[in-house]
Amino acid sequence: MTLHLDDLRVRRLGECRYDSPFAEMLSTKQTSPHYVAEGDRVLLEDTVSMLSGHSLPPGRVPSFEAAGPRRKIYFDPADVTAGIVTCGGLCPGLNNVIRGIVQELAVHYKVKQILGFRNGLQGLTAAHRDDTVELTPERVRDIHNAGGTILGSSRGGQDADEMVDSLVVRGVDILFVIGGDGGMHAATFLSKAIRERGLDIAVIGVPKTIDNDLPFTDQSFGFQSAFARATDFISSVSVEAAASPNGVGIVKLMGRHSGFIASYAALAANAADIVLIPEIPFALGGDDGLLAHVERLVRSKGFVVIVLAEGAGQDLFEKHGLPQYNGRGTDASGNVRLGNIGELLKECITAHLTAVGLAPAMRYIDPSYAIRSIAANAYDSVYCLRLAHAAVHAAMAGRTDAAVARWRRRFVHVPLSLMISRRNQVDPDGDLWMSVLETTCQPAGFGSVPDRGELNRVP
Numbered sequence: 001m002t003l004h005l006d007d008l009r010v011r012r013l014g015e016c017r018y019d020s021p022f023a024e025m026l027s028t029k030q031t032s033p034h035y036v037a038e039g040d041r042v043l044l045e046d047t048v049s050m051l052s053g054h055s056l057p058p059g060r061v062p063s064f065e066a067a068g069p070r071r072k073i074y075f076d077p078a079d080v081t082a083g084i085v086t087c088g089g090l091c092p093g094l095n096n097v098i099r100g101i102v103q104e105l106a107v108h109y110k111v112k113q114i115l116g117f118r119n120g121l122q123g124l125t126a127a128h129r130d131d132t133v134e135l136t137p138e139r140v141r142d143i144h145n146a147g148g149t150i151l152g153s154s155r156g157g158q159d160a161d162e163m164v165d166s167l168v169v170r171g172v173d174i175l176f177v178i179g180g181d182g183g184m185h186a187a188t189f190l191s192k193a194i195r196e197r198g199l200d201i202a203v204i205g206v207p208k209t210i211d212n213d214l215p216f217t218d219q220s221f222g223f224q225s226a227f228a229r230a231t232d233f234i235s236s237v238s239v240e241a242a243a244s245p246n247g248v249g250i251v252k253l254m255g256r257h258s259g260f261i262a263s264y265a266a267l268a269a270n271a272a273d274i275v276l277i278p279e280i281p282f283a284l285g286g287d288d289g290l291l292a293h294v295e296r297l298v299r300s301k302g303f304v305v306i307v308l309a310e311g312a313g314q315d316l317f318e319k320h321g322l323p324q325y326n327g328r329g330t331d332a333s334g335n336v337r338l339g340n341i342g343e344l345l346k347e348c349i350t351a352h353l354t355a356v357g358l359a360p361a362m363r364y365i366d367p368s369y370a371i372r373s374i375a376a377n378a379y380d381s382v383y384c385l386r387l388a389h390a391a392v393h394a395a396m397a398g399r400t401d402a403a404v405a406r407w408r409r410r411f412v413h414v415p416l417s418l419m420i421s422r423r424n425q426v427d428p429d430g431d432l433w434m435s436v437l438e439t440t441c442q443p444a445g446f447g448s449v450p451d452r453g454e455l456n457r458v459p
């Protein structure tokens, strides 16, 4: 998808007429390696070949609007009511983002009314629109020390008009949607309904997911905390497998369609012999298949450690007539329900090794919820706070239908249309996957497999 400058422009509710509380601080600031001045922009691409490929002057190549405080703002802070909603799966840092938004609104913009809508989008339905949490700096003072979200979250669609009615009834001028790919679709859905009704309500997305499957952001918040926690489980399984004859250690991590957690956790632990991710299919049988590779490792080093993303090998359940695990269908948000690849591998590896006289000591851990229910680590805590500040500045400046993100280290505004345009996945030809292959010494592929393109057509 070739992007043009106009594809990266962010919609505005109107002219900014009110003085910002940051006006004086901004009066002398200019763009530097560590600051992007108001009106300046951040390049989408960062290599000479990609930039010269446009044959355009610098001002016309695709670039994002920089995030950050403005000299003038759209809303009169004295009249603003803000709303916050958290959607989808839990992720370290949700409470940090809520806390950061509340603090920035109340302390610097002197916004007095901040409503927390409960349990995801259902909190915006008629039945729940009055059951909001009044968010104040005092109420959120310590919430960042705990995982989860004080507002609760949920999955499942709601009627756009009913949700917009709730915003109108509660007098909400700005809605912050903290969510993943689904949440960004929901924010887009809401923003469209608001625009169709000619309402002056800003919708700003804060991208969230431990899977890191969102595009146009360096990494989603919470991802680092999640994969750091996953590293502990890989280390444990590695100790267990190494201490047992024919030890087989398997850790199944979250990552429905993207294998970032498995890849980064395996690199961090530096103990995996094999990493399996949704983006790269693998065959079980054959001399160059996975089972033969596991056998060679058990024979040569006495044990093997496997790290896999829950979304890996999903084609095996249907393409090889293997028993169906955990059924199919979708969750309330339309996300596909995965077959349990961990159980499948455990069974197939045990059968294979037993048949060749290497009956394994199987050590299997599925820490899924243990890695996303924790509080944010120091890195993500800072990241969440800065994303929250950027979200507030964007909203107060009348930006809408946009998300805030960090792109090439700079904080930027990303149109929601781009945020929902594709899924971020591990590139089998990229340098991250190259590092995984270098670290595990696993082959680039296992056996003859279906075409990646067909498999990578993620819903």
Ligand SMILES: Nc1ncnc2c1ncn2[C@@H]1O[C@H](COP(=O)(O)OP(=O)(O)OP(=O)(O)O)[C@@H](O)[C@H]1O
Binding pocket: 087, 088, 089, 090, 091, 120, 121, 154, 155, 156, 157, 158, 179, 180, 181, 182, 183, 184, 185, 186, 187, 189, 208, 209, 210, 211, 332, 333, 335
């Ligand atoms: N296309 C869509 N239009 C409107 N709402 C949507 C759409 N897709 C998802 N949603 C809603 O957005 C909310 C969050 O979606 P979902 O449950 O998939 O989690 P998510 O935001 O993707 O987060 P994560 O990936 O971290 O679990 C849900 O209430 C879901 O119904």
Ligand SMILES: O=P(O)(O)OC[C@H]1O[C@](O)(CO)[C@@H](O)[C@@H]1O
Binding pocket: 088, 089, 090, 155, 180, 209, 210, 211, 254, 255, 256, 310, 331, 372
């Ligand atoms: O929260 P649920 O419905 O169990 O869904 C789990 C899914 O949510 C995520 O944590 C984030 O999308 C995925 O990694 C995982 O597959």
Ligand SMILES: [Mg+2]
Binding pocket: 088, 180, 181, 182, 183, 209
């Ligand atoms: Mg999602």
